[in-house]
Amino acid sequence: MSAAAVAVSPPSNVAQRVRLAISDGIVVAYRNLVTLWRVPTVLVFELVQPVMFVLLFRFIYADQFVAQNLGNIDYVLFLMPGIFVQNAIFGSTTTAIGIADDLKKGIIDRFRSLPMARSAVLAGRTTADLAKNLILVFLVIGIGYLVGFSFENGLLGALGVIALVLAVSFTFSWISATVGLMLKEVEAVQAAVFTFIFPVVFVSSAFVPVAGMASWLQPIAEHNPVTYWCNLARYLSIGDAGIPPDPTTGIPIDTPEGLAVKSALWIVGLLAVFVPLSIRLYRKLT
Amino acid sequence: MASPIILAEQLVKNFGKVEALKGIDLEVYKGTVLGLLGPNGAGKTTGVRILTTLLSPTSGRAEVDGLDVVRDAEALRFRIGLAGQSAAVDENLTGHENLEMVGRLYHLRGKEARRRAGEVLERFGLSDAGDRPAKTYSGGMRRRLDVAASLVGKPDVLFLDEPTTGLDPRSRLDVWEFIREMQDEGATLLLTTQYLEEADQLTDRIAVIDVGSVIAEGTSDELKDRIGGEVLELHVVQRNDVNQVAQLLQGVGTGEANVDVDQGSVRLPVGSDGPAALLDSVRRLDDTKIELADIALHRPTLDDVFLSLTGRVAEEASEPAEAEPEKKRGRRGRREKQKEHV
Numbered sequence: 182m183s184a185a186a187v188a189v190s191p192p193s194n195v196a197q198r199v200r201l202a203i204s205d206g207i208v209v210a211y212r213n214l215v216t217l218w219r220v221p222t223v224l225v226f227e228l229v230q231p232v233m234f235v236l237l238f239r240f241i242y243a244d245q246f247v248a249q250n251l252g253n254i255d256y257v258l259f260l261m262p263g264i265f266v267q268n269a270i271f272g273s274t275t276t277a278i279g280i281a282d283d284l285k286k287g288i289i290d291r292f293r294s295l296p297m298a299r300s301a302v303l304a305g306r307t308t309a310d311l312a313k314n315l316i317l318v319f320l321v322i323g324i325g326y327l328v329g330f331s332f333e334n335g336l337l338g339a340l341g342v343i344a345l346v347l348a349v350s351f352t353f354s355w356i357s358a359t360v361g362l363m364l365k366e367v368e369a370v371q372a373a374v375f376t377f378i379f380p381v382v383f384v385s386s387a388f389v390p391v392a393g394m395a396s397w398l399q400p401i402a403e404h405n406p407v408t409y410w411c412n413l414a415r416y417l418s419i420g421d422a423g424i425p426p427d428p429t430t431g432i433p434i435d436t437p438e439g440l441a442v443k444s445a446l447w448i449v450g451l452l453a454v455f456v457p458l459s460i461r462l463y464r465k466l467t
Numbered sequence: 468m469a470s471p472i473i474l475a476e477q478l479v480k481n482f483g484k485v486e487a488l489k490g491i492d493l494e495v496y497k498g499t500v501l502g503l504l505g506p507n508g509a510g511k512t513t514g515v516r517i518l519t520t521l522l523s524p525t526s527g528r529a530e531v532d533g534l535d536v537v538r539d540a541e542a543l544r545f546r547i548g549l550a551g552q553s554a555a556v557d558e559n560l561t562g563h564e565n566l567e568m569v570g571r572l573y574h575l576r577g578k579e580a581r582r583r584a585g586e587v588l589e590r591f592g593l594s595d596a597g598d599r600p601a602k603t604y605s606g607g608m609r610r611r612l613d614v615a616a617s618l619v620g621k622p623d624v625l626f627l628d629e630p631t632t633g634l635d636p637r638s639r640l641d642v643w644e645f646i647r648e649m650q651d652e653g654a655t656l657l658l659t660t661q662y663l664e665e666a667d668q669l670t671d672r673i674a675v676i677d678v679g680s681v682i683a684e685g686t687s688d689e690l691k692d693r694i695g696g697e698v699l700e701l702h703v704v705q706r707n708d709v710n711q712v713a714q715l716l717q718g719v720g721t722g723e724a725n726v727d728v729d730q731g732s733v734r735l736p737v738g739s740d741g742p743a744a745l746l747d748s749v750r751r752l753d754d755t756k757i758e759l760a761d762i763a764l765h766r767p768t769l770d771d772v773f774l775s776l777t778g779r780v781a782e783e784a785s786e787p788a789e790a791e792p793e794k795k796r797g798r799r800g801r802r803e804k805q806k807e808h809v
Binding site for chain 1: 482516519520521522541542544545547548549551552553554555556557559560564568569571572573574600616617620
């Protein structure tokens with residue numbers, strides 16, 4: 182056997198290091214996607230959930246209490262962009278669960294004993310989940326069209342929604358990775374991410390206008406990044422009507438540019454915290 | 468004398484207030500197999516995790532292949548292979564895909580990684596199963612695949628953490644077989660085990676580890692010599708007679724009797740005066756109604772060693788007991804491989 186087949190030294194410069202980190206990340210991402218492909222039940226169940234949300238909100242809540250704060254837009258046009266964002270956030274929980282599962286099975290130990298980039302396991306996992314969430318986005322858009330939603334702000338707007346939603350899901354994947362690495366147990370992780378995610382998503386404009394919420398809740402909801410993302414997704418989907426008016430003055434509460442900047446800042450800010458944090462946790466695993 | 472390929476000096480690892488390792492020293496020479504033998508929670512896995520760069524020691528230092536496990540961790544990972552306690556294979560990937568992935572993560576090129584995966588599969592007799600998802604594998608096959616994965620990078624040193632734990636007897640023999648083969652090929656191995664027989668069968672040297680300390684170290688024979696002479700073993704028909712037997716035999720032999728109620732056995736170190744002790748025992752038991760199933764003299768097994776080192780008394784005495792054997796451990800010459808079957 183040829184003993185020289187295996188490289189024996191670590192990368193010597195930054196460029197080589199980055200190149201190897203990317204190729205290691207791709208190897209891990211590929212592995213996760215193969216799993217997704219071979220165990221499609223995961224994807225199926227993940228799809229059931231947005232369908233359920235759409236049906237619940239579209240047909241149960243729509244006319245009960247939401248309509249009064251909607252102004253003159255159809256609830257389904259209001260709801261679906263919120264569902265896109267909600268689904269991106271919920272979909273990111275698989276990152277935490279996948280990492281906890283790999284930890285339990287000792288696969289992370291194997292990876293950590295290999296001469297691969299320290300970032301690759303997490304980058305590969307979040308990238309694979311991003312690809313998975315892209316599939317989900319298209320499926321959920323399809324569901325939206327079935328219940329009466331359509332993009333009314335042009336193709337560019339639609340592409341903007343998809344880009345935004347993917348950015349949100351990628352960001353939450355890193356948050357999710359952090360939770361996974363902190364808690365380590367699949368069950369604990371599952372409970373924790375949903376405990377965290379439910380209020381974050383519900384206390385926002387994802388499903389209902391903020392104006393209809395209890396008055397003490399409104400300031401929280403207004404400054405929730407999920408609200409910015411949902412409002413931006415709404416603007417990109419249906420135009421100016423997507424930005425809610427101030428209940429007293431009737432003037433839109435924000436400009437599209439303002440929303441875009443706030444949305445982007447939140448995404449960049451969260452990534453700037455959680456990417457290094459989770460990689461640090463990975464390095465420090467015991 | 469060649470320098471050791473694995474060298475640990477005064478390794479200490481604390482998890483909060485728990486002292487998992489209390490300063491262990493290890494030396495393993497190229498081409499030999501060291502068995503780290505100890506009960507659950509003794510610190511075996513912690514030791515392996517430090518040596519394979521997964522964990523930093525609280526204090527002390529260790530080198531593998533001349534590389535410091537903390538400072539040179541990155542370079543070291545190119546030279547070691549680890550198969551941990553759980554068969555760390557991706558169930559949804561095929562055997563071949565699992566190995567190919569590991570090859571890629573050693574930074575082999577695609578074609579090279581595939582070739583190497585095929586080579587290792589063949590080496591471990593998994594070629595036929597190579598295209599099946601690992602979840603269809605038996606426990607033994609999974610463990611094989613796991614160990615195979617640790618060999619993809621052609622490591623200089625291989626670490627196997629409890630390679631047979633949780634396996635059925637047949638799979639266990641299967642694992643033994645390929646460990647022996649690797650040993651014959653001159654691999655350097657550190658394996659941990661809770662099973663004395665396993666350590667006896669597979670390793671050149673054994674380090675007995677208990678509550679975070681190496682309490683004895685040597686070849687299987689050297690360890691057995693510590694007991695000195697022979698052991699008298701009695702099996703009774705009625706298992707609850709054992710304590711009475713132990714009592715009756717007080718004064719016979721050179722040490723305390725080890726009583727195993729589950730097995731219905733009493734083991735007694737008897738030094739060099741085996742036959743006399745045997746006769747004495749028979750005489751003492753003759754007057755009683757106790758029925759013996761078997762009585763025999765034999766060389767000490769590792770069981771005897773283990774019991775005398777870590778048995779009931781060891782619980783209280785483990786602190787002082789650790790110091791003495793540690794001191795005696797100087798640098799020993801490289802031992803030729805010698806397998807002792809008991």
